[in-house]
Amino acid sequence: MSVMPFDQREGVIWFNGELIPWADAKIHVLTHALHYASAVFEGERAYGGEIFKLAEHTQRLFDSAAMLDMKIPYKVAEIEEACRETLARQGFANAYVRPIAWRGSEMMGVSAQTTKINVAIAIWQWPAYFDPAQLETGIKLDIAEWRRPDPKTAPALAKAVGLYMICTLSKHAAERKGFADALMLDWRGQIAECTGANIFFVKDGELHTPVPDCFLDGITRRTVIELARRRQITVNERVIWPEELIGFEQCFIVGTAAEVTPVGQIGTYKFPVGDLARTLRADYLAEVQPTKVAAE
Numbered sequence: 510m511s512v513m514p515f516d517q518r519e520g521v522i523w524f525n526g527e528l529i530p531w532a533d534a535k536i537h538v539l540t541h542a543l544h545y546a547s548a549v550f551e552g553e554r555a556y557g558g559e560i561f562k563l564a565e566h567t568q569r570l571f572d573s574a575a576m577l578d579m580k581i582p583y584k585v586a587e588i589e590e591a592c593r594e595t596l597a598r599q600g601f602a603n604a605y606v607r608p609i610a611w612r613g614s615e616m617m618g619v620s621a622q623t624t625k626i627n628v629a630i631a632i633w634q635w636p637a638y639f640d641p642a643q644l645e646t647g648i649k650l651d652i653a654e655w656r657r658p659d660p661k662t663a664p665a666l667a668k669a670v671g672l673y674m675i676c677t678l679s680k681h682a683a684e685r686k687g688f689a690d691a692l693m694l695d696w697r698g699q700i701a702e703c704t705g706a707n708i709f710f711v712k713d714g715e716l717h718t719p720v721p722d723c724f725l726d727g728i729t730r731r732t733v734i735e736l737a738r739r740r741q742i743t744v745n746e747r748v749i750w751p752e753e754l755i756g757f758e759q760c761f762i763v764g765t766a767a768e769v770t771p772v773g774q775i776g777t778y779k780f781p782v783g784d785l786a787r788t789l790r791a792d793y794l795a796e797v798q799p800t801k802v803a804a805e
């Protein structure tokens with residue numbers, strides 16, 4: 510893993526409409542987003558020079574901004590084009606794409622009605638989110654103490670930076686105990702998702718995944734559901750309680766960064782890495798390739 514700090518990397522960053530040197534993409538310490546979490550972002554992956562589901566990600570960035578009462582001062586198509594242009598300038602075939610929109614420094618206080626909404630896009634190489642050596646046995650998940658909030662408590666469906674506070678805390682706690690990540694329950698105690706990925710279980714040849722009513726309905730999640738249905742596999746989107754963990758036969762998590770990663774253990778429950786998890790991982794890795802997408 511590279512130890513190069515993120516502010517000292519090479520290349521360009523798209524910053525409010527311009528490509529500027531990576532090192533110059535700075536903001537002031539009195540930025541509303543830093544003090545009041547007024548920022549939303551995306552996480553995208555490029556494969557073979559093309560950003561997978563760029564239109565869906567870009568639309569979600571705008572939807573997340575709207576949920577935070579922020580209006581991005583660009584058109585969706587302009588941000589899509591900016592992502593493509595930045596990728597081309599960075600010169601990577603396979604990369605991670607991070608657009609972010611945030612409130613600036615014009616007002617410092619809870620109210621920030623007239624602050625500028627800024628947008629930046631940074632692209633770097635991010636090979637595998639989890640240790641590839643763990644693909645055979647599956648990663649180990651802790652069960653987090655923090656719970657996904659009630660949508661009446663926070664804009665739970667937005668990809669908003671404030672929601673990641675409990676994710677970082679949960680992932681730190683998990684890593685300290687030797688787990689790779691944490692499974693988070695929701696405010697009702699139902700199984701929700703991981704700190705940066707959605708979760709699927711297998712039982713009797715069918716998939717089971719929680720209803721995304723208080724957490725991100727991931728683009729990878731929707732892709733995997735479609736891939737499973739193409740194979741005539743039944744997908745049950747339903748309420749799942751932790752008591753059911755004992756009866757599940759396989760488990761895997763899905764996300765742009767995590768792709769499809771098998772899970773070998775959650776707390777004290779163990780799962781073998783089975784054929785269905787392997788098949789859907791292979792299907793996903795085929796689906797993200799640009800030739801495949803273009804052929805459809």
Ligand code: PMP
Pocket residue numbers: 552702703704705706707725726727728729730763764765766
């Ligand atoms: N949940 C959380 C909390 C995430 O950060 C992510 C990654 N964006 C996901 C789920 C998966 O979403 P996607 O498949 O759209 O990347």
